[in-house]
Each structure stands twice: as structure tokens, then as C-alpha cells.
Amino acid sequence: MKPTSLVILTTTAIFSMSWVIPALADVDYHIDINQPAHHLAQVSVSFPQTDSDKLTVNLPVWRTGRYQVLPVADGVRLFNATDSKGQSLPWKRTASGEWQIALTKPTSVKVTYQLHANELGDRLRHIDNSHAYLDASGVFMYSPAFRQQPVTIKMAVPEGWQSYSGMDKGPKSHSFSAPNYDVLVDSPIETGISEHVSFEADGRDYDVVFWGEGNYDTQKIVADLAKISGQASAIWDGYPFKRYLYMVHATSGARGATEHLNSTVIQIPRFNFREREDYLRFISTASHEFIHTWNVKAYRPQGLVPYDYQSENLTDLLWMAEGSTSYFQNQLLLRAEVITAKEFFDDLSKRIVLNQHNPGREVQSIAEASLGQWSSTWGDYALNHSVNIYSEGYLASMALDFSLLNDTQLEHSYRDVHKALYQEYKIPMGYNVADVQSILKQLSGKDYQSWWQEFVNQPFSLPFDELLGHAGLTTTYGKSAKTVVDAGMALSGLHDDLILATVIKNGPAWKAGLTAGDEIVAINGLKVTADGLTKRLNDFIVGDTIKLSIFSDDRLKEVSLRLTEQPKGDLTIAPLDEATDAQKAFYKAWLGVDWPFDDKGEWISTAD
Incomplete structure (x- = not known):
């Protein structure tokens, strides 16, 4: 077994023949952002004393939230290691993200290296004259021997910068602390020249940090984030955090978002906030990442527990981690009245069209797509022979939701599945297919193995009009199609x-x-x-x-x-000519809001 695969899940002693676990002591990190114009910083890591004959240190080869191996260590130069007396120690590079330091006697070890950080779009690390975004997986090395030790982070930054993170603040400015490396790696730091706003929702504290100039409306964004943040109880019965940080980057082109333990970073081109279509894309992304705080961070599939930072973490349930999050994201916005029902169904209509024009849905299952996510690409071959865990995972989640609603006479929905996962499989536990099927049986009294085989383990196509008919809806291209x-x-x-x-x-x-x-x-x-x-x-x-x-x-x-x-023309979702009370009740049980049409079949708008 490689040293990198040795993970301590509790403080209980677990021993390896090659090293002895030291007494609990801090791992101290320091980063000096000394050449921001050239994207450079100097990093040092001080490890406690070890009695082993070697110390293995690693930089992850991937970052959480992006299931793909990346050339992370390419940003490291001038690696050096010294003992407690400042004497150089011999070392060798043993893998793309691994260094082994030879030891002849018990000693603490200090590792130093130069870091180049210009991967903004990867949300990995980025340093310039205005800020630094630091995801620990691309910045701070760790040792498997000390992965569970407390960590402290101290930063030297240009004058006038402010620093934010989901981690606890340290005793000095620009310092943080975490109980272990796993918390550090899931708590990125935003430091620089930024705008900061705080709010409270449902008894929890929230911070929003804006970096970069753009055409965003700070007050509107904060107001809508507050509405979203107050909707968690629609699915779960508690919070995995006391404080949450939204980091918003208005960029020169980079886009995307990544969820973390109690924070998220969302990147949008700086002038892509004002138009309604652009804003909906942004706020939907914010909702998606917020939901991930539970689904993926608080509970996740066994293949991702614990994280192995040095290799691929395979699971056939990645569609639930990502696709189900996509499925819930606009539901929270709808409940919070951040979007209208029409906007909700416009999005669903586009997803249906994409599915119908994707030949890959006849070739690949979402279970196979989940396992293949680490090596997935996009292009002609992928379109014709693959499915996407986000889009097809959304539709599979919808099919499962409708099945559960029908099987329980509207008593339970797919939300209850995720509520149970949060209650019963919190980290450091992980859930598997049998666990999900067990929850489904507990809720419905029915065996879902055949459903799983039809919709998860093999390619599927959904009868959308039949499904939507349960909620009094249908698809149409209009009367003049x-x-x-x-x-x-x-x-x-x-x-x-x-x-x-x-x-x-x-x-x-x-x-x-x-x-x-x-x-x-x-x-x-x-x-x-x-x-x-x-x-x-x-x-x-x-x-x-x-x-x-x-x-x-x-x-x-x-x-x-x-x-x-x-x-x-555009596919739209419209009400049936005479939707029944039972169909309207199904609609409300499904989305948690009232029937959105008036007596003439016109949309009733409720969002700002």
C-alpha cells in the first residue's frame, strides 16, 4: 500500500510498519505573496517531529469538486527540506505529486517551495496584483503521517488586502486554523482587494465577498443569496456549518464554480450579471453550490470517502452527487421566489430538448458515466456515445422523484431520500447503492432494484409528457408549430x-x-x-x-x-387544458409551491 493511501479517520492510533504516528501537534503553513505581478509566492510547511526514516509529502493531483486529474504540481519549483537545526535533508521526487525526504534521526521537518499561481479558471490557485485565490489542493503540501493534525495558516500579503475563508480566523490578521488537512483542503482562501457584505438567514451567519469589477448588483445578489440560504429546511433537517462564505469572482473570461465544506467560489465574466438570462445562470449556480454543502460535503458516496488526494476516486453514484444537486438547485430558487415558475420550466424545457438531441443517451448509462467522469472529454464522440452526469443525472433524479411520489401517494418525495442520507450517512461514513435502495424501500415499502436497473444501470429515455402529466403539465411547440x-x-x-x-x-x-x-x-x-x-x-x-x-x-x-x-421554435411546458385537483396536488408535492397558472392557463409571476 502506498503511503498516500494511509488515512486516519479518527484520533484512534493506526500504525504502519514504515512510520510511527507522532503525538498531536500542529502543522504550520506560511505563504508569502511576494511577487503577485508574476503570480509567484513562497510557501513553507513545518511538520512536527517524526521518528520515521523518511517523510512523504504530497501535493494533491486533483481538487475536490472537479473529478479530473490535473497537473497541479507543475506550479512547484525550488523544493527544499531542512531538519530542526536548519540543515538540508536529502529528498527525491517519487510521483507527480509526491516527494520523499530521507531522515536519519527523529526531527521536525520544514519544507519550502516557490509556487506559481495562475490557474483562475480551474479555481485552483490564482495570484495577481489585486488578489490571491488559494485552494489548498493547489497550494499547500501535506504528509499522510500528519493528515489529521491541526493546521495553522499564516499569510504575508500586500498592504490593504483583506482575507476571508470558511476556516476559523487565527489570532493575527491574515491567519486561519483548521482541525486537519481535510478541512484546510476544503476551505479556500480569498485575500485581496474586495467588497464584503454579511447577512443572517435561519440562524446562520453568511459572508459574501466580491472580487473584480463588473456589472453586478451587490444588493440584489446578497438579497437573493439570503433567500436561497433560508430554504435549506425544504430538504434537510439541520446545517453542517455555523458560518458560510460565498466568494464571487467577476473575471475577464473565467467561469465556473466549486463547492467546499462551508463556502463556495463562483466565477462569472465581469459583464455577465445584468441581463436576466445571465443573472439566472449565476444565481442557479449559487444555489447549486449551496446544495452541495450537504450533498457531497456533508454526505457522499463511499468511493469518495475518505478522499484519496493522489489518485482517482471512483464511484458509480456521481450522478447523485452532481445530477441530483442540479435537480434541486432551481427548486430552491422557486421556493424562495427568486425565479418564477415560468423560468423554472423554461430551464426544464431546455434540458428536455438537450436530452432528446443527445444520441449518447441510447449508449451510456449514468452509472457508467459516473465511473468514467475522471476521464471524460467533450466533443463529437462524447455527444454521440456519452451522457453527462449533470444533465442526465437531473433527469434520472426527476424520474425517481415522480416514482416515489406516486408510490407513496404524495407522502414522500426525493427530498426525503436526501434528508435520510444526511441523517444516516454523514462523513466519515459513505453511502452505496444498497443504502440508497434501502432508504427508498423504507419510504415507499417497495423494492427499487428493478427501477435502478432500468434508469441507472442501463441507458434510459424518459416519456416526458407522461411524467409531466402527473403534475398537470405537457410539452408543446405551440399551436403554430x-x-x-x-x-x-x-x-x-x-x-x-x-x-x-x-x-x-x-x-x-x-x-x-x-x-x-x-x-x-x-x-x-x-x-x-x-x-x-x-x-x-x-x-x-x-x-x-x-x-x-x-x-x-x-x-x-x-x-x-x-x-x-x-x-x-422553442419547446415549452404548459398546463393541460383541464388539470385535475389531483394533478395540482401532485404539482405542489413535487415542487413545494402552488399551481402557477390562472384560470386562463397564463403564468402567475411571483419572483421579483
């Missing part, structure tokens, strides 16, 4: 080229023999441009066969393509 021609392909969208990015499996282009990377030159012998391709295709009707001139591997070819049809 039309169809347009479809070639079953999409361009890369880069510059003005006509290079195919995707070719839909079993669509017209696929059947014509086209593949991603082919470049369209002409249609029926006439030159075509990227901005004119759609207009040119619309000159034809469904069933027409056109001749495409293409370059494939630099060779000019001509192929015949028969156009098919696709609906024109």
Missing part, C-alpha cells in the same frame, strides 16, 4: 470556417459519411459561407437530397445528403 430542414451537423463556431464540430449519430450528415473535422466547401456546386449555411439549407425542403463538396483529410470529396426535419 412548424418544422424546418435538418442536416444533423453543427459547425465549430470558430472564426468563419465551415469545419464540422459535431455530426449527430444516425442523422443525415452521419448517414452521408460526414465526420467531425470535415470542412464544407459548397452545396450543389455553389460556394457556401459559415454565416450563410443555415439560410442556404432553408432554401430546400424536407426530403430534398443535396450534394455537399467537402474537404476530408485535405482531400476534396462530394457526398449526397438527404435532409430530414426538426421542430421550429
Whole structure:
């Protein structure tokens, strides 16, 4: 067994033949942000005395919240190790994120290294003249021998900076403490020039830190975050934190978000806050990450417990960790009246359309996608042969929710499954498939193994109108729905080229023999441009066969393509003509809010 796989879950002594666990003592971290303009800092880690003949230190090869191995250690240079007297110790690099230090006698060890931090979009580490965002997985090394020891963090930062973290504050400015490395690695630090606002919701304290200029409305964001933060009781019966930190980055292009133990970081391009569509994307992300504080951080699948920071952590339940979080995120916003019912169903409509246009749903199960997340990529192959744990996990969660509501005559919903997971499988425990199925049986009195086989262990397609019908709803393209021609392909969208990015499996282009990377030159012998391709295709009707001139591997070819049809316009979700009281009751049990339509079938808006 590798030293990196040795994890102490409690303070009970667990021994290895290669080292002896030392007495409880702090691991002290210090970071000096001395060259912010060049993204550089100096880091030192002081480990307590050990009686072993070697000390292994590691920098994680991945960070929590992103299930992918990253070149984290590439930011480390000038590594050095010294003993308690300041004498240099011999060391060697034994893996991409591992260093072994040779010891000849009991001694404390101090490790120092230069850190380059310019990975803002990875939400790993970023230092510049205005701030530093420090996720410990990309900044602070640890030793498996001292993983459970208390840690202190002291920082030397430029004058005028303010520092924030979900960790406890230390006795001095720009210092923090944590009970162990696992808390440190899940409590990133934001330090720099920022705007800070505090609020209280449901007996808990919250901080919001804004870094970067942008077109955001601080008051609106804080007000909506307060509404979201007060909705946790809709699913769970308690909080895993006393204080929570929202970190908002208004960036020059980086985007994304990551959940942590009692905080989150959300990155949005600086001018992507004001328009309603942009704002909904931001606030939905905030809700998603807040939910993760329970689902993933407070309880998570066994494959992720405890975290192994030096290798992949496989689980076939990653769809529940991510997809179910996506499923709940807008429900919390709807309950909090941050979004309207129409906005909720506009989002669901888009998810349905994406699912229906994803050939991969006929190929890959969400269990397989969960296991393959660590090596997943995106592109033509993924579209045609894969599913996404977020989007398909959302739909599987919805199917499970509807099944549970029906099986319990609306007494229990999928929310109760997650409430039970929080009650019964808090970290350091982890849950497995059998545990989830056991909860489902306890709630419904029914065995869900066959459901699991149909919707989780094999590819699935949902009968959306049948499902939504339980809640008095249906899908529609409108009374004046039309169809347009479809070639079953999409361009890369880069510059003005006509290079195919995707070719839909079993669509017209696929059947014509086209593949991603082919470049369209002409249609029926006439030159075509990227901005004119759609207009040119619309000159034809469904069933027409056109001749495409293409370059494939630099060779000019001509192929015949028969156009098919696709609906024109946006899919929407609307009420059935005469929704029954039972269907309206199902709707309320499902989403926790009243029927959103008036007597004429028009939306009743409730959000600000």
C-alpha cells in the first residue's frame, strides 16, 4: 500500500510498519505573496517531529469538486527540506505529486517551495496584483503521517488586502486554523482587494465577498443569496456549518464554480450579471453550490470517502452527487421566489430538448458515466456515445422523484431520500447503492432494484409528457408549430470556417459519411459561407437530397445528403387544458409551491 493511501479517520492510533504516528501537534503553513505581478509566492510547511526514516509529502493531483486529474504540481519549483537545526535533508521526487525526504534521526521537518499561481479558471490557485485565490489542493503540501493534525495558516500579503475563508480566523490578521488537512483542503482562501457584505438567514451567519469589477448588483445578489440560504429546511433537517462564505469572482473570461465544506467560489465574466438570462445562470449556480454543502460535503458516496488526494476516486453514484444537486438547485430558487415558475420550466424545457438531441443517451448509462467522469472529454464522440452526469443525472433524479411520489401517494418525495442520507450517512461514513435502495424501500415499502436497473444501470429515455402529466403539465411547440430542414451537423463556431464540430449519430450528415473535422466547401456546386449555411439549407425542403463538396483529410470529396426535419421554435411546458385537483396536488408535492397558472392557463409571476 502506498503511503498516500494511509488515512486516519479518527484520533484512534493506526500504525504502519514504515512510520510511527507522532503525538498531536500542529502543522504550520506560511505563504508569502511576494511577487503577485508574476503570480509567484513562497510557501513553507513545518511538520512536527517524526521518528520515521523518511517523510512523504504530497501535493494533491486533483481538487475536490472537479473529478479530473490535473497537473497541479507543475506550479512547484525550488523544493527544499531542512531538519530542526536548519540543515538540508536529502529528498527525491517519487510521483507527480509526491516527494520523499530521507531522515536519519527523529526531527521536525520544514519544507519550502516557490509556487506559481495562475490557474483562475480551474479555481485552483490564482495570484495577481489585486488578489490571491488559494485552494489548498493547489497550494499547500501535506504528509499522510500528519493528515489529521491541526493546521495553522499564516499569510504575508500586500498592504490593504483583506482575507476571508470558511476556516476559523487565527489570532493575527491574515491567519486561519483548521482541525486537519481535510478541512484546510476544503476551505479556500480569498485575500485581496474586495467588497464584503454579511447577512443572517435561519440562524446562520453568511459572508459574501466580491472580487473584480463588473456589472453586478451587490444588493440584489446578497438579497437573493439570503433567500436561497433560508430554504435549506425544504430538504434537510439541520446545517453542517455555523458560518458560510460565498466568494464571487467577476473575471475577464473565467467561469465556473466549486463547492467546499462551508463556502463556495463562483466565477462569472465581469459583464455577465445584468441581463436576466445571465443573472439566472449565476444565481442557479449559487444555489447549486449551496446544495452541495450537504450533498457531497456533508454526505457522499463511499468511493469518495475518505478522499484519496493522489489518485482517482471512483464511484458509480456521481450522478447523485452532481445530477441530483442540479435537480434541486432551481427548486430552491422557486421556493424562495427568486425565479418564477415560468423560468423554472423554461430551464426544464431546455434540458428536455438537450436530452432528446443527445444520441449518447441510447449508449451510456449514468452509472457508467459516473465511473468514467475522471476521464471524460467533450466533443463529437462524447455527444454521440456519452451522457453527462449533470444533465442526465437531473433527469434520472426527476424520474425517481415522480416514482416515489406516486408510490407513496404524495407522502414522500426525493427530498426525503436526501434528508435520510444526511441523517444516516454523514462523513466519515459513505453511502452505496444498497443504502440508497434501502432508504427508498423504507419510504415507499417497495423494492427499487428493478427501477435502478432500468434508469441507472442501463441507458434510459424518459416519456416526458407522461411524467409531466402527473403534475398537470405537457410539452408543446405551440399551436403554430412548424418544422424546418435538418442536416444533423453543427459547425465549430470558430472564426468563419465551415469545419464540422459535431455530426449527430444516425442523422443525415452521419448517414452521408460526414465526420467531425470535415470542412464544407459548397452545396450543389455553389460556394457556401459559415454565416450563410443555415439560410442556404432553408432554401430546400424536407426530403430534398443535396450534394455537399467537402474537404476530408485535405482531400476534396462530394457526398449526397438527404435532409430530414426538426421542430421550429422553442419547446415549452404548459398546463393541460383541464388539470385535475389531483394533478395540482401532485404539482405542489413535487415542487413545494402552488399551481402557477390562472384560470386562463397564463403564468402567475411571483419572483421579483
